[in-house]
Amino acid sequence: xxxxxxxxxxxxxxxxxxxxxxxxxxxxxxxxxxxxxxxxxxxxxxxxxxxxxxxxxxxxxxxxxxxxxxxxxxxxxxxxxxxxxxxxxxxxxxxxxxxxxxxxxxxxxxxxxxxxxxxxxxxxxxxxxxxxxxxxxxxxxxxxxxxxxxxxxxxxxxxxxxxxxxxxxxxxxxxxxxxxxxxxxxxxxxxxxxxxxxxxxxxxxxxxxxxxxxxxxxxxxxxxxxxxxxxxxxxxxxxxxxxxxxxxxxxxxxxxxxxxxxxxxxxxxxxxxxxxxxxxxxxxxxxxxxxxxxxxxxxxxxxxxxxxxxxxxxx
Amino acid sequence: xxxxxxxxxxxxxxxxxxxxxxxxxxxxxxxxxxxxxxxxxxxxxxxxxxxxxxxxxxxxxxxxxxxxxxxxxxxxxxxxxxxxxxxxxxxxxxxxxxxxxxxxxxxxxxxxxxxxxxxxxxxxxxxxxxxxxxxxxxxxxxxxxxxxxxxxxxxxxxxxxxxxxxxxxxxxxxxxxxxxxxxxxxxxxxxxxxxxxxxxxxxxxxxxxxxxxxxxxxxxxxxxxxxxxxxxxxxxxxxxxxxxxxxxxxxxxxxxxxxxxxxxxxxxxxxxxxxxxxxxxxxxxxxxxxxxxxxxxxxxxxxxxxxxxxxxxxx
Numbered sequence: 107x108x109x110x111x112x113x114x115x116x117x118x119x120x121x122x123x124x125x126x127x128x129x130x131x132x133x134x135x136x137x138x139x140x141x142x143x144x145x146x147x148x149x150x151x152x153x154x155x156x157x158x159x160x161x162x163x164x165x166x167x168x169x170x171x172x173x174x175x176x177x178x179x180x181x182x183x184x185x186x187x188x189x190x191x192x193x194x195x196x197x198x199x200x201x202x203x204x205x206x207x208x209x210x211x212x213x214x215x216x217x218x219x220x221x222x223x224x225x226x227x228x229x230x231x232x233x234x235x236x237x238x239x240x241x242x243x244x245x246x247x248x249x250x251x252x253x254x255x256x257x258x259x260x261x262x263x264x265x266x267x268x269x270x271x272x273x274x275x276x277x278x279x280x281x282x283x284x285x286x287x288x289x290x291x292x293x294x295x296x297x298x299x300x301x302x303x304x305x306x307x308x309x310x311x312x313x314x315x316x317x318x319x320x321x322x323x324x325x326x327x328x329x330x331x332x333x334x335x336x337x338x339x340x341x342x343x344x345x346x347x348x349x350x351x352x353x354x355x356x357x358x359x360x361x362x363x364x365x366x367x368x369x370x371x372x373x374x375x376x377x378x379x380x381x382x383x384x385x386x387x388x389x390x391x392x393x394x395x396x397x398x399x400x401x402x403x404x405x406x407x408x409x410x411x412x413x414x415x416x417x418x419x420x421x
Numbered sequence: 422x423x424x425x426x427x428x429x430x431x432x433x434x435x436x437x438x439x440x441x442x443x444x445x446x447x448x449x450x451x452x453x454x455x456x457x458x459x460x461x462x463x464x465x466x467x468x469x470x471x472x473x474x475x476x477x478x479x480x481x482x483x484x485x486x487x488x489x490x491x492x493x494x495x496x497x498x499x500x501x502x503x504x505x506x507x508x509x510x511x512x513x514x515x516x517x518x519x520x521x522x523x524x525x526x527x528x529x530x531x532x533x534x535x536x537x538x539x540x541x542x543x544x545x546x547x548x549x550x551x552x553x554x555x556x557x558x559x560x561x562x563x564x565x566x567x568x569x570x571x572x573x574x575x576x577x578x579x580x581x582x583x584x585x586x587x588x589x590x591x592x593x594x595x596x597x598x599x600x601x602x603x604x605x606x607x608x609x610x611x612x613x614x615x616x617x618x619x620x621x622x623x624x625x626x627x628x629x630x631x632x633x634x635x636x637x638x639x640x641x642x643x644x645x646x647x648x649x650x651x652x653x654x655x656x657x658x659x660x661x662x663x664x665x666x667x668x669x670x671x672x673x674x675x676x677x678x679x680x681x682x683x684x685x686x687x688x689x690x691x692x693x694x695x696x697x698x699x700x701x702x703x704x705x706x707x708x709x710x711x712x713x714x715x716x717x718x719x720x721x722x723x724x725x726x727x728x729x730x731x732x733x734x735x736x
Contacts, residue, residue: 156612180604185505185506186505187505187619188618188620189612189616189617189618190500190501190502190528190530190617190619191500191528191530191612191615191616191617191624191723191724191725192530192606192611192612192613192614192615192616192724192725193528193529193530193612193725195529195604195606196529196604196605196606196611196612196725196726196727197606197611197612198606199604199605199606199607199611200606200607200611200612202607203607204604204606204607205607206603207603207604208536208539208602208603208604209529209603209604209605209606209725209727210527210528210529210533210536210604210727211527211528211529212525212526212527212528213505213506213508213525213526213527214508214510214511214524214525214526215505215506215507215508218525221523221525224523224549225540225543227547228540228543228544228546228547228549229543231543231546231547232542232543232546232547234539234543248620249620287523288521288522288523288524289495289510289511289514289519289522289523289524289525290511290514290524291507291510291511291512291513291514291515291519291524292514292515292517292518292519292520296507296511296512296514296515297471297504297506297507297508297511297512297515298507299507300506300507301504301506301507302504302505302506303503303504304502304505304619304620305503305563305564305619309506408506409506409507410506410507410508410511410524411511412511412524412525
């Protein structure tokens with residue numbers, strides 16, 4: 107399984123911490139210390155997960171080594187959907203008139219990208235698909251309550267598109283070495299740790315400490331276990347691409363792994379927590395940095411809870 | 422791949438057509454003629470997709486031929502989620518303390534059950550899972566606008582749980598012969614045919630005729646093609662289990678297939694359109710009817726659009 111292309115989209119507007127100072131009665135330093143966030147992206151009133159996902163896909167088109175119409179599996183991933191019936195996956199199918207594709211949207215909160223990749227892997231292996239598109243997109247701002255001191259200042263908006271093929275397509279490809287995911291709804295505060303109940307006020311994070319502890323634990327667990335399973339050591343790893351929920355969680359994981367600062371790809375400082383798109387956006391933002399034979403590791407954690415990892419190698 | 426158990430849950434309250442007569446300026450006969458619906462289920466204010474899904478799962482527990490803790494893949498399917506972060510799948514995992522399971526929620530609108538089954542099949546085939554639970558649940562009433570004459574009277578609430586194993590478990594099992602799905606976001610009105618935009622007023626069906634035409638066409642196509650692919654004729658088929666969107670669509674498909682009335686399993690008259698749970702609820706309601714070697718065929722259509730089919734045989 108090979109990753110052929112990645113691209114991302116971020117809205118034009120960046121909201122600085124100063125926006126929250128009066129609203130939440132906190133300081134810029136308080137937000138930075140707790141989260142690492144200085145600004146966060148915010149979609150315009152004309153944007154949503156479908157439009158942002160489309161922008162991300164569009165950016166990949168010129169460099170895609172095959173026609174997008176050849177895609178036979180489209181999975182969108184979002185917990186902040188614009189439309190739960192006409193999903194982002196179906197919207198993309200319609201926009202590009204992709205006439206022969208299995209199509210659905212998934213969520214396991216901020217770990218959805220890894221679950222989607224694991225589904226792609228399975229459909230490649232049983233022959234139901236050979237070229238797949240995963241669109242991760244989050245429109246957190248529309249479900250967020252900015253007056254919530256616990257989590258109102260955390261969220262950003264954005265999208266990313268990744269294209270996969272069963273067979274290798276070009277020397278620009280990344281080879282997927284392994285993918286792992288785990289549902290953790292039975293751990294800690296589980297489904298109450300973070301929630302987005304559209305009919306009960308949207309996004310809430312009443313148990314931040316529980317989320318912090320389990321995200322730190324399971325992102326480290328995912329990262330180390332997938333390396334061991336594939337007979338790799340930390341010395342073999344070039345880059346960690348973590349879910350961008352909170353700089354303290356990421357630093358905790360990176361320190362425990364003994365990684366240097368330049369090995370950890372970050373975007374949370376500028377764009378906030380962009381949900382399941384966050385690690386994919388970080389991957390896309392750094393795409394020119396990767397050299398042949400570099401080994402990259404996604405490690406993610408989702409409220410709900412879930413965790414996941416994906417190990418890949420630049421060809 | 423085998424289906425080991427199915428069960429369902431329906432709320433206590435049934436709303437009669439008389440509820441809509443004044444509200445929509447229509448008659449009981451008008452509703453029945455257009456949709457076949459006489460009553461529809463409605464969840465109480467204490468219920469949601471998570472609670473209804475749990476009730477459905479609970480009903481299967483006594484007859485389940487293994488412990489639910491052995492499940493290693495949990496997929497929930499809903500376009501009317503209670504929580505998009507703490508999903509129904511994660512809620513079930515937490516409730517039963519299922520400690521080793523891949524977990525996520527999907528939607529392709531009313532065809533989600535077939536997409537979920539296709540994912541189960543792929544994870545069984547590549548060895549990532551061996552026992553799976555699919556929970557289909559819809560809480561249409563909370564996203565519905567009862568004052569919408571186009572579709573306000575159509576929707577019901579309910580849930581169903583299906584358990585699958587890679588290996589045969591008992592003589593009560595059904596063997597899954599084949600599963601097929603197709604995204605149709607590029608057909609007809611596509612994502613605009615039916616929509617559920619939580620931040621734009623919930624569920625809408627502005628293009629009922631387009632939905633009718635494509636649902637009739639693609640449910641027939643799915644049903645006939647999967648039979649042909651598996652070297653079966655209509656004479657081999659015992660029961661059709663269609664998505665229950667509208668009695669006229671179902672009658673259209675059944676007539677084109679030359680099926681007799683007692684071969685088509687229905688619940689739309691009593692419970693309305695219960696979304697992706699509807700066909701699974703019909704399957705569960707009729708479970709005592711099936712005899713050894715009976716062949717059953719699910720054929721579904723989802724707004725967005727999507728279609729899917731599943732062929733199974735009672736052992």
